[in-house]
Amino acid sequence: MHIANFTNTYLPVISGVVRSVRSFRDELTHRGHNVFIFAQEQMDYTDKDPFIFRYPSLNLPTGIDIPTAIPISPFIDRLIPAIKLDVIHTHHPFLLGNTAATKAQELNLPLVFTFHTQYREYTHYVPFPMETVQNFIKSTVDRLLQDFMRRCQHIIIPSESMRETLVNNYGLKNNFTVIPTGVDLEAYRTASGEKIRKKRRWEKDIVMISIGRLAPEKNWPTLLHAAALVIKDIPQFRFVLIGDGTDRKSLEELAKELGIQKRVTFTGSLSFAETPSYMKAANLFGFASITETQGLATLEAMAAGLPVVAVEASGTRDILKHGQQGYLVENNPEALAAAIKRLLSNPERMQKFAQAAYKKAQSFNIENLTGKLLDVYEQAIRDKKKNRYVTVVPPVSVPAESVTQV
Structure with a gap:
């Protein structure tokens, strides 16, 4: 099968x-399928894998430290019909998501x-903090998302919490499947944290680790407090935070204000290959984000x-059961x-x-x-042949507070 993935973010971005x-x-790819990635251009980065094609991008002052893809590329326009795709899979509804939908329509592909992502929770990056403006933007985002889903043959949802949100708040009626992102378990089975603990001089520390983009929606100040x-x-407790982002400086300053800067380690971004060893070097995992769709x-x-130990929120609660693999608590430092x-x-x-x-x-x-993903692709191909699309019949309104949640 020839599969195109359109995504506004790809390596070297980690999300x-x-x-x-x-x-x-x-x-x-391991199963013999050809997967083509269409993503944002990243300066000073060379792809090591084949079949990765980049759209030009700009570093816009959006507050998100990721280049913004510009969905214009004559080369890709000529390439896509030539690779004989079977299905187009987009991971965003905007920018390259719109390009993916247009290409699917032009080529009669599913x-x-x-x-x-819970897109309405990212409207704070639009520089108009007034409540009325923010509510208008959120409502507009909701309508655009509903309209986009109607152009699709199938919606993949990463968790049951998000399924409930899309069904109850957005009116998604059919052609959807819950498929969380899987984990390469072998990488964790073979990883060891001993060298990391020795290298970082954490041998006597009790290490709580966390990972994610350093941005407001991830709720890092609560975890630092x-x-x-x-x-x-x-x-002897140490907090290790893997990741980078626009809020790194302010978080480092907060650690100093709290007097714990010597007990907090900001590692910056790590590669996929490094992450399992760092996880194995820790004693527990802490998480405070309330904007997750799965809790990867x-x-x-x-x-x-x-x-x-994590804040009880959608996405995280789909992965973790309180009192079984850890604790889910209220969203405040004292409870954590x-x-x-x-x-x-x-x-x-x-x-x-x-x-x-x-x-x-x-x-x-x-x-x-x-295997479940391949089943979805096969179903989408059949639905496209029969001209079947996703049905969305939204409620009268989508309340601004109805969704608590990269």
């Missing part, structure tokens, strides 16, 4: 969307869309056998800190949660989930 695109691409509360009682970061931590200290005070419970986390991660094997 949940990029991890999803790459994980499925690797497994599909269009599949994965709902990775929680870490400060834990450090007061457990001086939490799942990767569980694949490393880490117990979890209390749960972390409770967990650390009981090594037997930590071990129990760690074992349960690792076992739960096994059900998200990328091989099994890729």
Whole structure:
């Protein structure tokens, strides 16, 4: 099968969307399929994999530290008809997502869309903070998303929480399947954290690790405040944050204000290959984001056998069960800190949660989930031949507060 993936973000950017695109691409390629990636151009970066094609991009002052793809490329326009695609899969509804939909229409190809992101939660990047303007923008985003879904043959949703959101709040009626992003479990089985602990001089530390883009929607200040509360009682506690972004400087300043800068490590972005070893170097995983559609970061931590303390929110709650693989708590530093200290005070419970986390991660094997993805592609091909599309019948309105959630 020849499959085109359109995504506004790809390597060297590290995000949940990029991890999803790459994980499925690797497994599909392993099975003998040809997967073509169409993504944003990135200066000073050379692709190592074949079949990756770049649209020009600009670094716009959007507040998101990712180049914005400009969906114009005469070369790609000539290329796409020549590669004889079977299906087009887009990972965004805007920019290159619109290009994907246009190409699907022009070439009479099925269009599949994965709902990775709660787009209405990113409108704060538009520089008009007034509530009335923000509500208008959110409503506009909702309508555009509904219109885009109607152009598709199938919608892939990464979690049950997001399925409920799309069905109940956006009026999605048919042609959708819940397929979370899988994890390359072998990478975590073979990884070791001993060298990282030695290299970083963490041998005597109790390490809580987290990962994600350093941006407002990830709720990092709450986790930093929680870490400060834990450090007061457990001086050997260390918080390690993997990732980079526009908020890094302000978060580093916050750590200084809290007096914990020596107990907080900002690693910056790490490659896919490095991440499993860093996860294995930790004792537990902490997470405070309330904007996740799946909770992929939490799942990767569980694949490393880490117990979890996280804010109870959509996406995360789909991966983690409270009291089984860790704790889900209210969205405040005091609740997070209390749960972390409770967990650390009981090594037997930590071990129990760690074992349960690792076992739960096994059900998200990328091989099994890729099989489900191929089933969706086959169904989309059949639906396109019969001129069947996704049906969206939205409610009277989508309330601004109805969605709490890259």
